[in-house]
Amino acid sequence: xxxxxxxxxxxxxxxxxxxxxxxxxxxxxxxxxxxxxxxxxxxxxxxxxxxxxxxxxxxxxxxxxxxxxxxxxxxxxxxxxxxxxxxxxxxxxxxxxxxxxxxxxxxxxxxxxxxxxxxxxxxxxxxxxxxxxxxxxxxxxxxxxxxxxxxxxxxxxxxxxxxxxxxxxxxxxxxx
Amino acid sequence: xxxxxxxxxxxxxxxxxxxxxxxxxxxxxxxxxxxxxxxxxxxxxxxxxxxxxxxxxxxxxxxxxxxxxxxxxxxxxxxxxxxxxxxxxxxxxxxxxxxxxxxxxxxxxxxxxxxxxxxxxxxxxxxxxxxxxxxxxxxxxxxxxxxxxxxxxxxxxxxxxxxxxxxxxxxxxxxxxxxxxxxxxxxxxxxxxxxxxxxxxxxxxxxxxxxxxxxxxxxxxxxxxxxxxxxxxxxxxxxxxxxxxxxxxxxxx
Numbered sequence: 001x002x003x004x005x006x007x008x009x010x011x012x013x014x015x016x017x018x019x020x021x022x023x024x025x026x027x028x029x030x031x032x033x034x035x036x037x038x039x040x041x042x043x044x045x046x047x048x049x050x051x052x053x054x055x056x057x058x059x060x061x062x063x064x065x066x067x068x069x070x071x072x073x074x075x076x077x078x079x080x081x082x083x084x085x086x087x088x089x090x091x092x093x094x095x096x097x098x099x100x101x102x103x104x105x106x107x108x109x110x111x112x113x114x115x116x117x118x119x120x121x122x123x124x125x126x127x128x129x130x131x132x133x134x135x136x137x138x139x140x141x142x143x144x145x146x147x148x149x150x151x152x153x154x155x156x157x158x159x160x161x162x163x164x165x166x167x168x169x170x171x172x173x174x175x176x
Numbered sequence: 177x178x179x180x181x182x183x184x185x186x187x188x189x190x191x192x193x194x195x196x197x198x199x200x201x202x203x204x205x206x207x208x209x210x211x212x213x214x215x216x217x218x219x220x221x222x223x224x225x226x227x228x229x230x231x232x233x234x235x236x237x238x239x240x241x242x243x244x245x246x247x248x249x250x251x252x253x254x255x256x257x258x259x260x261x262x263x264x265x266x267x268x269x270x271x272x273x274x275x276x277x278x279x280x281x282x283x284x285x286x287x288x289x290x291x292x293x294x295x296x297x298x299x300x301x302x303x304x305x306x307x308x309x310x311x312x313x314x315x316x317x318x319x320x321x322x323x324x325x326x327x328x329x330x331x332x333x334x335x336x337x338x339x340x341x342x343x344x345x346x347x348x349x350x351x352x353x354x355x356x357x358x359x360x361x362x363x364x365x366x367x368x369x370x371x372x373x374x375x376x377x378x379x380x381x382x383x384x385x386x387x388x389x390x391x392x393x394x395x396x397x398x399x400x401x402x403x404x405x406x407x408x409x410x411x412x413x414x415x416x417x418x419x420x421x422x423x424x425x426x427x428x429x
Contacts, residue, residue: 003301007318007365014325015358021332022351091339098341117274120338124278127337 038092040085047082050075073137080133087126090119187383188232191390192225198390201397207345210267213259214349220256224249247313254320257353261327264350268331272340283330290326294319301368314368321361328354348396352389359385 049055056075060068093115100112195218202208208215228249231242265283269276298315328350335342342350363382367375 001369003297004365004369007297007301008362011321011325011358011362011365014329014361015355018325018329018332018351018354018358021329021336022347022354024336094339095341098339116272120272120274123338 039089042082042085042089047079050079050082069140072140076133076137080130083126083129083133087123087130090122090126094119184380184383187380187387188225188229191383191387192222192229194387194390194394195222195225198393198397201394205345205397207397211260211263211345211349213256213263217253217256217260220253224253243309247309250313250317254317257324257357258320260349260353261324261331264331264346267343267346268335268340272338275338275340279334282334283327286327286330287323290323293326294322297322301365306371310371311368314364318361318364318368321357321364325354325357325361328357344396344399348393348399351396352392355385355392356389 056072059071063071097112097115097119100108101116103109103112198218199215199222202211202215202218227245228242231245265279269279272279298319302311302315331350332354334340359382363378366378
């Protein structure tokens with residue numbers, strides 16, 4: 001009896017979550033109307049500084065191990081926030097480009113298509129990187145075994161730079 | 177009693193009559209070739225209804241031929257529904273080729289996890305009936321519902337995370353099947369617990385939900401697609417080109 005009640009409850013919760021996700025699909029128009037309002041500020045220079053290995057080495061040399069771990073956790077948290085912000089902004093740019101993709105002008109549609117593909121790449125990187133950053137916060141030694149993270153940092157940084165490109169027509173650049 | 181009976185027949189007949197409207201809309205809007213599995217499902221459900229309704233009128237409902245026909249229909253219908261989910265995924269991957277590789281990996285992982293979950297559930301909560309076929313039918317129905325509901329939630333979450341746009345019919349079909357899978361998961365768990373073929377109240381709830389699903393499909397198949405914006409709206413071409421050049425330059429080779 002308990003298992004049946006559990007399964008029925010899970011089914012109803014799953015159904016509600018499905019309806020919630022479906023509802024989210026219809027609420028994208030507010031973002032399209034005023035994208036600048038929904039963009040998060042991403043300080044690219046600060047982000048670069050956070051992921052600079054030289055900066056990390058410097059801190060490691062200057063601080064006691066306990067202080068370094070504390071500072072490093074804060075740095076990783078900030079990095080995760082920057083990456084999430086960049087991914088969030090990429091999503092907004094994607095929804096704008098999605099409108100342009102259906103344009104009757106083939107050149108605009110083609111350019112929007114490519115932009116969407118690249119923004120998807122950025123969100124894929126963010127999807128992989130953010131959990132790793134949080135893991136590193138919990139297990140500081142994890143960094144040694146994940147050599148590729150630094151390269152990923154660099155990729156995301158370079159992609160974040162892209163998000164700062166001027167887009168006066170939609171008022172996006174000021175918010176980025 | 178009369179009203180109850182009328183409601184029962186209405187909920188049994190009406191969704192299948194409305195499925196005829198779904199067929200009509202699919203043919204009229206030329207969606208038959210884009211969604212062949214959904215088209216097949218619609219035809220199959222109408223035919224299955226014809227057979228079962230005929231047997232029901234002939235008072236064969238309590239006899240084994242009706243139950244066997246129901247089991248065979250359920251098995252085939254479930255198989256077609258998996259085909260429809262695959263069809264929906266294929267639509268997304270076709271529209272967004274960048275997601276083809278990672279998307280397939282994610283969904284294979286989801287299938288594996290959901291399958292383990294469903295098998296675990298079958299081990300923990302087997303059926304109570306002495307009838308092997310009844311137990312096997314409801315257990316498989318529950319397993320299939322876990323997989324279908326899980327996959328459709330993954331699909332909605334996936335499209336939300338990657339901000340993928342849905343075409344109106346795709347969204348409607350996915351939403352309808354999501355509701356159907358959720359209700360079937362709950363009802364199959366109850367049937368398995370009761371260990372009997374059908375339960376009046378549960379059946380009524382299941383039939384009413386199916387009616388809602390068919391109405392959802394009709395609404396979304398009927399709804400016109402959003403007009404593509406003219407060149408003067410959306411992103412100016414120059415900005416798009418600049419953005420993309422930057423993306424290409426900055427993405428790792």
